[in-house]
Amino acid sequence: MKTRKRRLVLLVAAGLTLGGLAFCGNGQAYAAATNAPQSIRVGNSGDKWVTVSQGKIRSNIRGDADNANSGFHRCNIIKQDGKTGRDAYVFCIDWSKRAPSNRELVAQYQANGAVQWLVTDFTKGHNKSFESIDGVDKDDYDLADYWLYQIVIHMVASPNATYNGDKADAYMDQFDPGIRNKIYRLKAEALKHKNDSSSEIVLNSASLNFDPSSLNLGSGDLHGDNYEKGFTTKSNNMHDIQVHAKDSKYEKYLSGTRKNGSKIDLQNVNDGDNLKVSVPYKDAGKDGFSFQVKATGHWNKEARVAWIYGAGSEVQQVAKSTVKASTVPMNAETLMTVNVKPSLGRLTFIKKGTGNDNKDVLEGTQFELTSSDGFSQKQTAGQDGRVTFDNLPLGKKYHLKEVKQPNKNYNGNYDRDITELTGNNPQRDVDLGTLYNTKRYANFELDKKNVSGSGIAGAQFVLIKKTWGANFDYVSIEDAKKQALREVNGELVDGHADKSPYIATTNDQGKAYFNQVLLDDDFHDYYAVEIKSPNGYALGTKPIKLEKVGRTSPNVVKGEMTDTVQPIPTTGSETLLLEAVTVTTIVTLVVGYGYHESKKER
Structure with a gap:
């Protein structure tokens, strides 16, 4: 860029020759612009210039010779051949060298963060970019804003370079205050952008996530031996997607199939593939467990950046907005939590x-x-x-x-x-x-009553066990005692002739009990035999039959005996005896007297 006066310096774009200004995403400068043009051709810029230093646009782009000497910092207008709109503008970055004109320029490297931000922000358009110049014709918006951004690019790209002894920020005090303030604000914002990630414009966002975002396995997911549930990865502008368990010991629970039914390689998962978590139910235990599944991949990134082009040392380098395609590993993991809540x-x-x-x-x-x-x-x-x-x-x-x-x-x-x-x-x-x-014991309860239904206390019984249905009617007291059950270790059992028979005596209510009678698998008939009656009562000679007793019998087997003999009173017995003797004597005397009289008559 040239001036027509000594104080109007030639503004030329500065190449990023200062150490540390070249963009370095990972410590390495890019060697080429991937799918960006590897060379560009700029048109004739020698007689085309613009300035807005006094708030009004002055340019000779339309052959406006009357205003040729108006305004400070006239900038050469450089455009790429074959391009239109804001995307056609090319920015000079080296203040000390002449601008290229009608030259073929070759891609060099990506601009540093500040320059890149200025170039890419300009491409957003008037009133969308960080700063813009109003007060000019609408048709001149792009040209006026181009001059504004070119001024600041000179200042941040080559702050120490001079042309004819002047730096790029010379004469700023002579600028219109409104324009000067815009320049300073734009410069301050540009210097905030230190790297490409903060200065580029991403054109295609990437996404990688799980559907669902969390996976809960429970009783409804138990199929045969395993808790099973499916999930998918959802991705956009991604490739080489890998799915793993974050903790490798859970890796065995992951599998899946592609849409065509083939088995999935978890090192290369596609969008929408059918993945599955399958946990053996034995691994879930009582309390269950949780683990995380992670997905990583590579982003097919496209971003608007500023690329540096040049053609040797005799002319300055320029910055051109272009689109860069690259593959970016996603360092951040996309996670899905799997909760296994076992069926109990x-x-x-x-x-x-x-x-x-x-x-x-x-x-x-x-x-x-x-x-x-x-x-x-x-x-x-x-x-x-x-x-x-x-x-x-x-x-x-x-x-x-x-x-x-x-x-x-x-x-x-x-x-x-x-x-x-x-x-x-x-x-x-x-x-x-x-x-x-199985019932082990039976309990027997006997009632002995008199003819009026009251219980008789003091009657003694033994219990005899017989084969079910066997004949048994009368037995002597002596034989009954021999056949009676004995108490052995708290149980009433048959046999054990060396022990005394177990004798149960009726209480005041006339009840006698045989408890813990040991049962076996067969049914038996049991007989309660009275072996001693209380005073005043006859001994019951017919045993009480307790029929078909076994393991299904009631807990208490009951039997009853009624004494049919009227008891002899014990109170007043001497009077009754005297009366009986008197009657007997009278009868004897009467009979003897009659016999004597009959002999006399004969």
Whole structure:
């Protein structure tokens, strides 16, 4: 760029020759503009200039010779051949060299952050860029703003370079205040941009995410051996997408298929591929776990940047807005949290005894459920006999054991393995139905009553066990004692002739009890034989038959005996005896007198 007066300096674009100004995204300067033009040709710029230093546009672009000497800092207007609009403008960056004209320029490197921001911000258009010059014809907006941005590019690209002894910021005090303020504001903003990421204009945004953003696996996702659920990656302008578990130990749970059904390589996942999390249910345990799946990829980035072009050292380099395509690794991970909340099993049953025709509810029976890995849970039968174990981790072999039986007629001896909650297709709700304890003891209750229905106290009985249906009617007291049940270790059993028979005596209500009579698998008839009656009552000679007693009998087997003999009173017995003797004497005397008189007559 040239001036027509000595004080009007030739403004030429400064090349980024100062150390550290070249753009360096990762410490390396770009060697070429990827898909940007590798060379550009600029038109004739020698007789085309513009200035707006006094707030009004002056230029010879339309051959305006009358204004040729008006305004400071006239800038050569440089455009790329074949381009129109703001994208055609080329900015000089070296203040000390002449501007190129009708030259073929070759791509060199990417401009530094400040210069790039100025070039790319200019391309946004009037009233969209950071600064713009109003007060000119609408048709001159691009040309006026070009002059404004060119001035600031000179100042930030080559601040120490001089032309004819002057720096690029010479004569600023002679500028229109409004224009001067715009220059300073624009310069201050440009210097804030230190790198390409803050100064380029991205033309295609990239996205990479999971659908859904989090994955919850639970009971509804249990299929056979595994909790399974699908997900996809959603990407835009991405390639070489990789999907992994953030913690490598969970990598085994990931798999998937492509849309055509082929198996996915997790090192190369496409947008919309069908991915899957599959967790063996045994791995979930009781409490479950969570892990994260990450996705990384490469962004097919396109951005508007400023590229430096040059043609040797005799002319200055220029900055040109262009589009750069590049591949950018996404260093940030896209994450999806997978929560595995395991399905928990349930075991339930009803606890009963065989007594009362299998109707005995064994309330209070306590069970313990255990597994080999230390799991333990206790539950107690309720009023209905129901026992329920909840929240049982699947995949375990459990053992169920009866540990407490409050009903003395039953022994707590039930135990079994529970295998339904493991295997290839575990059940989640196991109902064992009704579990029966075999009745071990029967209790007998005898009533002895008199003819008026009152209980007779003091009667003694023994109990004899006989084969069901066998004939048994009368037995002597001596034989009854020999056949009677004996008490051994708290149980009433037959045999054991070396022990005394167990004798039950009626209480004040006339009741006698035989408790803890040991049962076996067969039915038997039992006979209660009275071996001693209380004073004033006859001995009952017919045994009380208690028929078909076994494990399904009621808990208390009842029998009754009624004494048919009127008891002899014990009160006033001497008077009754005297009366009887007197009557007997009178009868004897009468009979003797009659016999004597009959002999005299003969």
